[in-house]
Amino acid sequence: MKKNQQQMRHRISPNWVIAGGLGIVMAVFTAVVPTVATSAQSATLVPTGRLFASNCFQCHGTDGQSGAISQLAGMSATDMFNKMKDQQTHNSIMGAQARGYTDAELKAIAAYFASVVKK
Amino acid sequence: MNQINRRQILTGAGVAAASMAGGLALAQRDAAAPAGAAVNPVVVIGGGMAGATVAKYIRLWSGKTIPVTLIEANVDYTSNIMSNLVLNGQKTLASLHYPYTTLKSTTYGVNVIQGSVTGVNPAALTVTYKTPAGVSTTIPYSRVVMAPGIDYLPYTLTGTSANKAKVVSAWQAGAETQSLRDQLVAMPTDGTFILTIPAKPYRCPPGPYERACIVADWIKINKRSLANTNAQVIVLDANPSIQAEPTNFSTAFNNIHAGVVKYVPNATLISVDADTGTVVTAAGTFTGNVINVIPNHTAKQIARDVGLATAPTPAGGMFCPVDVLSYESKVIPGIHVIGDASATTQPKAGHIANQEAKVCADAIVRLMASPVLPLDTAPITNSACYSPITSTTASWLSVVFHYDPTTKTMVAASGQPVEAPSISTGNYSQMNTWFSVLMTDTFK
Numbered sequence: 001m002k003k004n005q006q007q008m009r010h011r012i013s014p015n016w017v018i019a020g021g022l023g024i025v026m027a028v029f030t031a032v033v034p035t036v037a038t039s040a041q042s043a044t045l046v047p048t049g050r051l052f053a054s055n056c057f058q059c060h061g062t063d064g065q066s067g068a069i070s071q072l073a074g075m076s077a078t079d080m081f082n083k084m085k086d087q088q089t090h091n092s093i094m095g096a097q098a099r100g101y102t103d104a105e106l107k108a109i110a111a112y113f114a115s116v117v118k119k
Numbered sequence: 120m121n122q123i124n125r126r127q128i129l130t131g132a133g134v135a136a137a138s139m140a141g142g143l144a145l146a147q148r149d150a151a152a153p154a155g156a157a158v159n160p161v162v163v164i165g166g167g168m169a170g171a172t173v174a175k176y177i178r179l180w181s182g183k184t185i186p187v188t189l190i191e192a193n194v195d196y197t198s199n200i201m202s203n204l205v206l207n208g209q210k211t212l213a214s215l216h217y218p219y220t221t222l223k224s225t226t227y228g229v230n231v232i233q234g235s236v237t238g239v240n241p242a243a244l245t246v247t248y249k250t251p252a253g254v255s256t257t258i259p260y261s262r263v264v265m266a267p268g269i270d271y272l273p274y275t276l277t278g279t280s281a282n283k284a285k286v287v288s289a290w291q292a293g294a295e296t297q298s299l300r301d302q303l304v305a306m307p308t309d310g311t312f313i314l315t316i317p318a319k320p321y322r323c324p325p326g327p328y329e330r331a332c333i334v335a336d337w338i339k340i341n342k343r344s345l346a347n348t349n350a351q352v353i354v355l356d357a358n359p360s361i362q363a364e365p366t367n368f369s370t371a372f373n374n375i376h377a378g379v380v381k382y383v384p385n386a387t388l389i390s391v392d393a394d395t396g397t398v399v400t401a402a403g404t405f406t407g408n409v410i411n412v413i414p415n416h417t418a419k420q421i422a423r424d425v426g427l428a429t430a431p432t433p434a435g436g437m438f439c440p441v442d443v444l445s446y447e448s449k450v451i452p453g454i455h456v457i458g459d460a461s462a463t464t465q466p467k468a469g470h471i472a473n474q475e476a477k478v479c480a481d482a483i484v485r486l487m488a489s490p491v492l493p494l495d496t497a498p499i500t501n502s503a504c505y506s507p508i509t510s511t512t513a514s515w516l517s518v519v520f521h522y523d524p525t526t527k528t529m530v531a532a533s534g535q536p537v538e539a540p541s542i543s544t545g546n547y548s549q550m551n552t553w554f555s556v557l558m559t560d561t562f563k
Contacts, residue, residue, distance in 0.1 A: 046481065046484065052499055057560045061559065068555060091540045096517035099532065100517075105499065
């Protein structure tokens with residue numbers, strides 16, 4: 001069991017799971033399924049910030065992959081956080097949305113999109 | 120997809136679920152299930168904005184390990200969002216159809232069944248549906264997500280059958296939307312369009328005011344003689360004031376469409392005579408050529424039949440109370456209710472239904488993980504939507520909700536909702552992009 005946990009931790013870092021998009025997630029699941037699940041494995045199922053970030057998907061695409069407005073996937077976390085702080089001063093729909101989040105929430109969102117590989 | 124068995128997904132679920140709200144029945148079910156048995160699907164009832172999104176995201180966020188069956192009466196979805204633009208001829212109904220092709224494809228692998236759900240049995244954990252051919256089938260579920268939408272409360276409508284059929288709501292996009300468009304085109308010059316707005320809560324708070332604007336804009340160009348100074352769009356609102364974007368819709372009614380729109384608050388609907396075009400309300404009696412009644416809302420019948428709808432509205436509707444951390448029913452464990460049928464502090468509308476669905480999907484993935492993961496205790500939801508005011512301009516409305524652990528409800532962020540600082544052509548352009556990406560996030 002301990003060996004399994006160590007193997008799984010090694011094989012599945014949260015960033016790696018997110019980074020690969022669905023294809024790699026599937027590959028990971030294929031690897032995970034034969035073993036008895038552990039809390040470490042389960043944690044990789046729900047990356048930090050993903051649910052917060054999903055508020056952005058309606059306008060910026062699933063996982064921030066749509067470039068119709070601006071593509072958030074793969075943006076640097078610092079850039080994104082700074083842009084959101086700037087947006088908070090704008091009298092725009094993005095500004096109104098951005099003002100709805102605390103700094104900590106914006107940082108979690110920015111970290112999530114930074115971990116997604118731009119398609 | 121590999122065959123996933125109960126041991127692989129649900130190991131430990133029985134123990135942890137018992138400590139969660141409504142988890143006892145599920146824990147008992149899990150304990151009773153033989154190890155290695157195949158996992159029953161999450162059955163999603165209704166393929167609108169909420170149902171399609173939850174089906175997609177459960178598959179996406181579980182790495183396609185949780186089987187999802189989506190049961191929807193129609194072969195595809197017709198978008199309510201943008202359907203007011205069918206009335207002024209800027210969009211066709213055909214352009215608003217969204218098929219389930221991508222959800223069904225190997226990208227997501229949702230089992231989409233065309234059928235009408237006739238029953239849910241929470242004791243047996245089964246859902247029964249009837250196919251269009253009339254075949255009744257019962258399937259097992261691990262959890263149910265109800266996203267059935269709304270029904271209308273009855274109101275007093277008199278007249279011949281043919282005339283009564285012309286009094287439509289067009290509040291569920293489809294044949295009635297086309298009927299309303301056709302009636303407007305056939306309306307005599309200087310004729311009158313009457314729109315009744317239901318008492319809150321109703322679907323899409325800005326929608327009726329948007330419709331009044333779009334019809335007024337179209338009438339000015341197509342159905343108004345130069346000498347006419349009469350209002351031709353009579354808005355009979357059961358509510359005491361404009362329910363969304365009051366500044367911009369007041370500007371629209373009083374300036375942009377001045378003289379064409381007459382707004383009447385506190386106009387609770389009493390009766391409609393379809394033969395004479397007479398609408399009787401608490402604020403007076405009005406006559407028109409085209410009568411568009413949006414009746415008061417209640418949760419869809421299947422949600423009421425199952426016993427989920429226990430929260431009454433002043434207008435006589437019944438909606439489904441839920442725990443907004445998971446959207447699990449407060450009445451029946453193992454059944455979640457999202458979108459317009461649920462009773463929450465959030466508006467009933469497509470954009471926020473999409474986000475409610477994501478919170479629900481995240482919760483279901485956690486509840487079905489092995490071992491069960493605790494729910495996110497601080498979810499955020501949002502709504503951002505655009506409303507056309509003319510054929511070239513639009514407004515917008517934005518709000519972000521946070522979970523308040525004291526009241527256990529979703530509460531709007533400070534100073535919100537926010538409406539657009541002005542009505543503009545730029546907003547209209549943004550509206551088309553917003554709609555396109557929103558529908559892609561929901562159906563593709």
